[in-house]
Amino acid sequence: MEIILKEFVNGLGEVDDLVNVKAGFARNYLIPTGKAIAATPSAKKQLAETLRQREHKAAKIREEAQALAAKLEGVKLTIGAKTSSTGKIFGSVNTIQLAEALEAKGFNVDRKRITIDQDPVKEVGSYKATIRLHKEVSVVIDFDVVSE
Missing domain, CATH: 3.10.430.100 (Ribosomal protein L9, C-terminal domain)
Known part of the structure; x- marks a missing residue:
């Protein structure tokens, strides 16, 4: 099952990583505890937009740090x-x-x-x-x- 992580999970990935896990692990642990959401097509689109915006902000912060x-x-x-x-x-x-x-x-x-x-x-x-x-x-x- 493909999921999108909402927080860091040791041995699995960082925030906003798209990972494959066994369905039982996702349904019984990750999704109910709020650590992940199912990777539906709409969730993937939202993730792509979030990552694009975050990269734009990160580039601006990196430029400011280089200037300093x-x-x-x-x-x-x-x-x-x-x-x-x-x-x-x-x-x-x-x-x-x-x-x-x-x-x-x-x-x-x-x-x-x-x-x-x-x-x-x-x-x-x-x-x-x-x-x-x-x-x-x-x-x-x-x-x-x-x-x-």
């Missing part, structure tokens, strides 16, 4: 931190501080999309961080940690 990545390409951040006399930081530099420094420069980036390559940052020096703006677009920025 181009702007972020040459950005170098300086993070100030309280340090001891040996150069060790009290605490550590994290993605929250990087997101705040980017926002101060005019870039609004969610801290959850930032990953620091060398984690944790506990000393003064130069480091790199990766910002994933989209699943296909990421940019690496340099940042320096200096003593306040």
Whole structure:
């Protein structure tokens, strides 16, 4: 039986995938729990239209992410931190501080999309961080940690 998945099903597929399963599995589990619908001709047309619209929106979001990545390409951040006399930081530099420094420069980036390559940052020096703006677009920025 051909069905259209409405949510992720482990071992079967992602949302809006068109898959073949045994009729009993579809009738007794997937359809009653709302995880899938039967793939009727009208449902297939609606799925095709939904995927077409989603692809158009995804292309626009990808273009915006690439434009932001181009702007972020040459950005170098300086993070100030309280340090001891040996150069060790009290605490550590994290993605929250990087997101705040980017926002101060005019870039609004969610801290959850930032990953620091060398984690944790506990000393003064130069480091790199990766910002994933989209699943296909990421940019690496340099940042320096200096003593306040």
